[in-house]
Amino acid sequence: MLFSAFCFALMGAFTHSLKETFDWRITGFARAFINFLFVLLLALWTKQPLIFRAPSSLWYRSIVGSLSILCTFYVFANLPLAEATSLxxxxxxxxxxxxxxxxxxxxxxxxxxxxxxxxxxxxxxxQPHFDQGNFAVVVGIVQALFAAIAVYNLHRTKGIHPTTVVAHFTGVASVITFVVMLPSLPELMDGAKYTLPVIGGLVGIGLTGTVAQLAMTRAYMLGNPAQNSTVGLAQVAFATVFDIVIWDRSFSLETVAGILLITVPTTFFVARIQLRNRAQAV
Incomplete structure (x- = not known):
C-alpha cells in the first residue's frame, strides 16, 4: 500500500506538470485509457479473464471510481500538488x-x-486559493467520497483476481472519461503539443496509475480498508516532497496547518482502530 501511495503521488506530479499543456479532461482520459491498455496486456500475458457480466459490487467500484478519476484530475489541474493530494x-x-x-x-x-x-x-x-481554487476544494472533498465508496465495494470483490478488477475498472473509466473529454477533442488532436516531455508525461500518468492501481487493489482486497486508507495518507508526504524538489515550492503557515489538520487526526483515529482490533484478537 505504501508503494501504491508513492506511485499515486508520482502520477499526480506528472499530471500537475501537464496542466498548462492539456485540459484536465484529456489527462484524465489518458490516465484511464493508457492504464487500461497496460492492464489488458498484463491480463493477456498472465491469462487472467476479462469479465463483463460482473457482480454489482464491481460495477459500483468501476463507475464510482471513474467519477473519482474525473474529480481527481480536475483538482490536480486547479490546486498545487500537496493541497490537492491532501483533499x-x-x-x-x-x-x-x-x-x-x-x-x-x-x-x-x-x-x-x-x-x-x-x-x-x-x-x-x-485560503491562499480562494479566488481561483475554491470550487476545486469542493471537488476534492467530493472526490474523496467517491473514492471511499469505490474502495468499500473493492473490498467486497475478494473472489476476483486484482488484474481482472483493474481491467474492468479502467475499461469502464476509459468510456466515461472519453465521453466527458469530447468537448476537448480538438485539443487532443493538436499534434504540435506532443513533444517528447509531454509524451513521456502522458505515458508516466498511465504507467504509474497502472502500478498504483494494481498495488492498491491487492492491498484493499487482502487487508482492512480503513487501515489501508491510513497508509495511503503517505501519498500526502510524497506529494509535498515533489512540490519542494520539483517546483521549488515554499509553504505558507495556513497551508501547512491545513494539511496537518486533515492528515494527523485521520491517522490517529485509524491507528486507534488498529490497536483496538489487535487487543481484541489477543
Missing part, C-alpha cells in the same frame, strides 16, 4: 462514515473529531 486523501473519514452507516452504528467520537479537524483543514487550505 483527495480525506478517504478514511468518508470510509468510517460509510461503514458506520452500513453497519447501522453510531459514528465514533474519534471520527467526529477528525471531521471537525478536517473541516478546519479544508478552510486553511482554501
Amino acid at each position: 483527495t486523501n480525506l478517504v478514511p473519514i468518508w470510509m468510517a462514515l460509510i461503514i458506520a452507516f452500513v453497519a447501522n452504528q453510531s459514528v465514533p467520537r474519534s471520527v467526529l473529531v477528525s471531521i471537525l479537524c478536517g473541516i478546519a483543514g479544508v478552510y486553511f487550505i482554501q
Whole structure:
C-alpha cells in the first residue's frame, strides 16, 4: 500500500506538470485509457479473464471510481500538488462514515473529531486559493467520497483476481472519461503539443496509475480498508516532497496547518482502530 501511495503521488506530479499543456479532461482520459491498455496486456500475458457480466459490487467500484478519476484530475489541474493530494486523501473519514452507516452504528467520537479537524483543514487550505481554487476544494472533498465508496465495494470483490478488477475498472473509466473529454477533442488532436516531455508525461500518468492501481487493489482486497486508507495518507508526504524538489515550492503557515489538520487526526483515529482490533484478537 505504501508503494501504491508513492506511485499515486508520482502520477499526480506528472499530471500537475501537464496542466498548462492539456485540459484536465484529456489527462484524465489518458490516465484511464493508457492504464487500461497496460492492464489488458498484463491480463493477456498472465491469462487472467476479462469479465463483463460482473457482480454489482464491481460495477459500483468501476463507475464510482471513474467519477473519482474525473474529480481527481480536475483538482490536480486547479490546486498545487500537496493541497490537492491532501483533499483527495480525506478517504478514511468518508470510509468510517460509510461503514458506520452500513453497519447501522453510531459514528465514533474519534471520527467526529477528525471531521471537525478536517473541516478546519479544508478552510486553511482554501485560503491562499480562494479566488481561483475554491470550487476545486469542493471537488476534492467530493472526490474523496467517491473514492471511499469505490474502495468499500473493492473490498467486497475478494473472489476476483486484482488484474481482472483493474481491467474492468479502467475499461469502464476509459468510456466515461472519453465521453466527458469530447468537448476537448480538438485539443487532443493538436499534434504540435506532443513533444517528447509531454509524451513521456502522458505515458508516466498511465504507467504509474497502472502500478498504483494494481498495488492498491491487492492491498484493499487482502487487508482492512480503513487501515489501508491510513497508509495511503503517505501519498500526502510524497506529494509535498515533489512540490519542494520539483517546483521549488515554499509553504505558507495556513497551508501547512491545513494539511496537518486533515492528515494527523485521520491517522490517529485509524491507528486507534488498529490497536483496538489487535487487543481484541489477543
